[in-house]
Amino acid sequence: MVDFDFMVGGEAGQGVQSISQVLGKTFTRGGYHVFADQDYESRIRGGHSFSKIRVKNEPVLAVAEPVHMLIALNKETVDLHRAELVSQGAIVYDSERVTFAVQDPLFYGVPLERLAVERGGNKIMMNSVALGAAIGLVNYDFNLLAQVLTEQFAGRGTVAENNVEAARGGYQYVREYYSKYGMEIKVMGSSRRMLLTGNDAIALGALAAGCKFMAGYPMTPSTPILEYLAGKAGDFGLAVVQPEDEISVINMVIGAAFAGARAMTATSGGGFCLMVEGLGLAGMTETPIVVVEGQRPGPAIGLPTRMEQGDLEFVIHASHGEFPRAVLAPATVEDAFYLTTKAFNLAEKYQTPVIILNDHYLATCYSTVDKFDLSRVNIERGDILSEEEVAKQGEYKRHQITESGISPRALPLTKGALVVTDADEHDEEGHLIESAEIRTQMVLKRQRKEKGIKQEIGQPWLYGPRRAETTLVGWGSTYGPLREAVDILRKEGQDVNLLHLNELWPFPSETVSEVLDGAKRSFVVENNATGQLAHLLRAETGKKITGKILKFDGRPFSPMHIVGELKKEVS
Amino acid sequence: MVDFDFMVGGEAGQGVQSISQVLGKTFTRGGYHVFADQDYESRIRGGHSFSKIRVKNEPVLAVAEPVHMLIALNKETVDLHRAELVSQGAIVYDSERVTFAVQDPLFYGVPLERLAVERGGNKIMMNSVALGAAIGLVNYDFNLLAQVLTEQFAGRGTVAENNVEAARGGYQYVREYYSKYGMEIKVMGSSRRMLLTGNDAIALGALAAGCKFMAGYPMTPSTPILEYLAGKAGDFGLAVVQPEDEISVINMVIGAAFAGARAMTATSGGGFCLMVEGLGLAGMTETPIVVVEGQRPGPAIGLPTRMEQGDLEFVIHASHGEFPRAVLAPATVEDAFYLTTKAFNLAEKYQTPVIILNDHYLATCYSTVDKFDLSRVNIERGDILSEEEVAKQGEYKRHQITESGISPRALPLTKGALVVTDADEHDEEGHLIESAEIRTQMVLKRQRKEKGIKQEIGQPWLYGPRRAETTLVGWGSTYGPLREAVDILRKEGQDVNLLHLNELWPFPSETVSEVLDGAKRSFVVENNATGQLAHLLRAETGKKITGKILKFDGRPFSPMHIVGELKKEVS
Amino acid sequence: MVKMEDYAGGTPAWCPGCGNFAILVALRRALVDLDLEPYRVLMVSDIGQAGKLPHYTRGNVLNVLHGRTLPAAIGAKIANPELTVIGVAGDGGSYGEGGNHFLHALRYNHDITHLVHNNQVYALTRGQTSPTSDPGYVTRTTPQGAPTPINPITLAIIGGASWVGRGFAGDINHLVQLITRGIQHKGFALVDILQPCPTFNRKNTFAWYRERVYKLEEDETYDPTDKMMAFSKAVEWGDRIPIGVIYQAERPTFGDYLFPSGAEPLVKQKLDPFSIAPLLEEFV
């Protein structure tokens, strides 16, 4: 069994993330499963950033605690992370630029910068040298690395070649000097699985779902969604715009959706704050929009490049007044893709806003995923009347009162139909009213849509046995670490299971109640300081969670941390 | 016993509200208690608006169902409200401009417009004629009306005099022609009680509390607070500004509060949406601000001039991330005054935002109130260090970690102290950080302040016996109607009490639990469609309310409506 | 042939004597003159007295939040460029709450026509100061008188608008022409309309304006394509107030910028999940 953790660290600007991605792809191509997370500061150069890359011969959804190989692009990385290394571990560092007082037996010095200059022609390629060295130490297939690098730099002249040569320099150096390093990772086979982040998955999901309009204002961690789609706008005939602010963003999205395009935006909590009034407008005018909210630690600016799950209750209650909405919080990278396509369907079928509650962790971590099954992606646009249907039906009323609460849409520029809607309370025709009776009817009509949405909300995931003494309850991106924590605890003989929510609103109260009824004790595990899921869950089911395992330091949970905290709680 | 209900109705622009206010003052001066509500459309001229003015010989906090006298400024008023009249009632209308097919014995025609022109010189004064006629019909003291009118138009030349003459015309006309009308309201005595709205009370509360900076952007129902304070700015040396939008508003308020002025704003749900990011900034930078959110039916624009309690959960969870806040929802006009002064104290003592959750009903209804007891208003500014204290203490740290979570403030321009704060997570000095440890410390520090606030939160009001078979649970401005409903029900022999929350967050869970434990069944009574208090209450106490009496048509509850709905529920 | 009745709508809830009535008639006449059927027109409006206008005629209507007319209109236009998109809003919504959208719409040159009912006051909320209130004008929020206003015409010209006109609710025929030309213009057309509000603006009345306005069309030497000339007219305010087409220019629209080689309207494109298959390869 292979279960190997690399860690790469250095300053911002040295290419930590890029090493992590290339390494990940290289092992994925050889049949492995990879999971990699990213830890970096809110600055462009300097400071310290690192990434863990876990390589396993079976599916993996979290990084693990011990590090087997530390790729140190600077001295600080060694100082900070030396202690995390397993006893058999290796530290790859630049032996000609960095010296250490005590020479550790784990030190595998490589002249990173020199080889970069000699082989690649530019010291910036020291990260490729390091990549080659890492691959060489574990005696993996260099050709796979060369392939990935070549594709990475395709279209940039000799850059690709130079990087491959730099990498080869590192590879050859370690094969020559450190051929007796103990741990090996052999190629398992050949695989065409993907390696991608949660942001990538959401962007691809949006394209698959036929999103035709994306407006966004840059904000970590969701900017990459905007940037990816901007890059594809030409080829996919979608409009991507970066307006003056997030208020403009949300109202443009509403305008585009009203006109008939599938439309979305992606932001973080701060930008979402500015969209909250627009969210209510979408609710009132029954306009289908999709909003990605990538959480990060708050309040205010908080820690811009870090992880938190602090916006759950805000997002569920955001905007004044009452209207139906759906809130989906993807649990994994794969889930992010399919839930995004579902978000567009829910939005259009129920003509109301749908929020994808993402977070910095899922947004930025890389995961090996089977190619998305595009045949699973259905495009359900709900009731949209054609010119003929409008003609058959007689007078068109945008907000017709129906049993399901759903009023058939017509798109503006449909002959025979005038599509009228209003931010004020309105009658079936969409004209503003003052009447108490119509108001009541309209509130009830909109409320009825929530029933329909609730029926489409997927059930929480149950991992482990249906009943267990201890039930962990999580939501969103903590699924991977939680699942692994359950594995560890069960292996130790504890009777634990996991109830995980990824479709959060309308709240799936029945299943949650049922599972909790089977547990002797239950613990929420949340990346926030108040236990928002516990609060919501109690409001919805009346059940009081036994305890809360909370973390709000801006860093994601690791499986071992959860295991440790749970042991403290139940001992 | 006197318990008399006037109703005045007409088009927007005819002075319905002004009649209601003058009538209210006139009876208040004669020793009565008055409660008047306002029903009007979102337009400046035309349409239909009306007001009920209830006059009672003892304190009164709601209007009643039956109308004793209908003052109809146009025909539509009669058509719409005729049915609400008691059998002995009277309809005052313009007998020369309006004719009715069937002549009703209750019709008391008065040539309103003609007398206005003849006596006042302008037909616009027909509302004063109507006032005189109303006073005349019940044979009340005309001099009190004349006094009030004179003061109302003071400083506007002959306008006052003309209005008094117009009123006298109406008075004399009815005394001459309808002296045998049955119902009388005799002057009870002389009183200097006030008649004012919830908005008036909040504005006065802000001035009493020493608010020195008010920024606001007009929005119903809170605009009058802004306007009142603007009118007093010169005399009270406070700055009142109307910036370009609500985002500017909240950030100006934060700037002013940071600099050391007591600062506030007032808006409605839509404007509040735009302030939500700023709210979090106040939370993060620990800046004391007071925000009045006057609810109206949503989502989006909804019904701009009507009533709803639809923003409770939004306001409690507003803004991404987590930080302490207080939410106060005044129950009565009097309560609005004292809670406003408390809001400023809480904000400064705990250096965090405080929200006054008002609504359209309380904002606009007139109520007779004893003169505010200014000796009850304490100004507690919390820990603010003087130059000497700073010097004594050595290095000043704006966000010093303390046991209470409260860091002593210094105001900028205090020699020896540099006051530094940051929207990013920061250290004790206020400088931005990336450290997990400091982040955790700072979150916990801020969270500790919530404990302090919770201790200062007033207990819910209990009306009726401590234990009852049926407990009604309400919040905010519904107190008056609820209290009267309890009176009615108890008179009918039902074992009912009322648990009313006016200080909502941090939630007073203990008392609520205790009272609910004593009840066989409980019903929330809320002006919204989902039962937000019931949801919140369950989250906080685990208790499930038996049923919900909800109203979301934009109109306030009346006591009889509550009584009726409750009977349906328990039958 | 489109007729005035095709644009007959609900009964206005405006005050008698309000300048908005004339704007409503002028817009209806312009649309009739352009022979545009109502279903081809999308009116986007916000909250305020101006924003109610679309309810009093016919067409597709998207009534949005106070100040958000422009972004909503822009989104709709990008999604379906075949719609004739007209923004309708007040001075408060356009230059106050929506000031940032205005500023940036100017430079992007979206192909929409924006009608601003400029009554120099917040009317629906009962008479507070607006960004265009004359300096010194006393309102309930400015007892000391309003501060220095903005001049939307100069801002529009400097900010990059490709068509800037000013109309007056007291001259319907002229306004019909102006709105017609604004709609015909390819690019962002600002029609700032002097709109007396007899209820809350006691200064800038029909009479006040009548004494001052004059038509640029009557001055043969006036060339609206000359930016400096336009600018010198734009700053005129007081004794003489010019109305008419103040500035016009030709430059690429935002649509041209977004899809330089053209594109099927977004709303007409087929949605096909399998189209992304090649993208998946990027992640292998």
Next chain:
Amino acid sequence: MVKMEDYAGGTPAWCPGCGNFAILVALRRALVDLDLEPYRVLMVSDIGQAGKLPHYTRGNVLNVLHGRTLPAAIGAKIANPELTVIGVAGDGGSYGEGGNHFLHALRYNHDITHLVHNNQVYALTRGQTSPTSDPGYVTRTTPQGAPTPINPITLAIIGGASWVGRGFAGDINHLVQLITRGIQHKGFALVDILQPCPTFNRKNTFAWYRERVYKLEEDETYDPTDKMMAFSKAVEWGDRIPIGVIYQAERPTFGDYLFPSGAEPLVKQKLDPFSIAPLLEEFV
């Protein structure tokens, strides 16, 4: 006497070669030249690379949300006019997210100095287009090149700013002078600073600017109080880019407007509940 060390702060987290270093030095020198002790100064900044500046010197600091520098600074200045209030923000925060505040700050003439680190890009978020990006400049959100930018200098002059200057991070001595004069000016002073961002703006580099900038101070005929002259300089961009004081005028500040007969700073006033006793009578 205030010294440079009084303004020594934390270590900047900027990239080597960033234009922000020069702005930091210039601001510190200006404050020293003005002999202002740090506790008299309030720096209000927002989020972005520019917004981090106050952490790297000393003074009172209110760091706020992206785009909200101006309103927060204005609120603080109104509350305590005795503070020297300096806004520090990027082009994105000032002209994009905060565009509406900028537009209106111009007309109100608040007595604050606003430094804009104009690197024509969103730097902290890693290189997207900004409202001042040169047209055609390719960023990750504008693969087709940036659209028409805004010109903050013309906008400021037209919008009513009473003092408008442009500086260049490549000329510290000149920048020190400029900032000093901006702070000395009574009223709203915009200091737009050309700030190379070597990491994300590969076009507008130190070298690019050096080839183009020239100092208005060196032209003896230039009169910054002449609005039309100022305007003609303001539109210059491309081969020649003027730096220096472009426009200046004297007009009442917002403080003068708010309290025409003066007032005790709000923060110094006594708070007395009993002061409202007379008001209660109004409601009897």
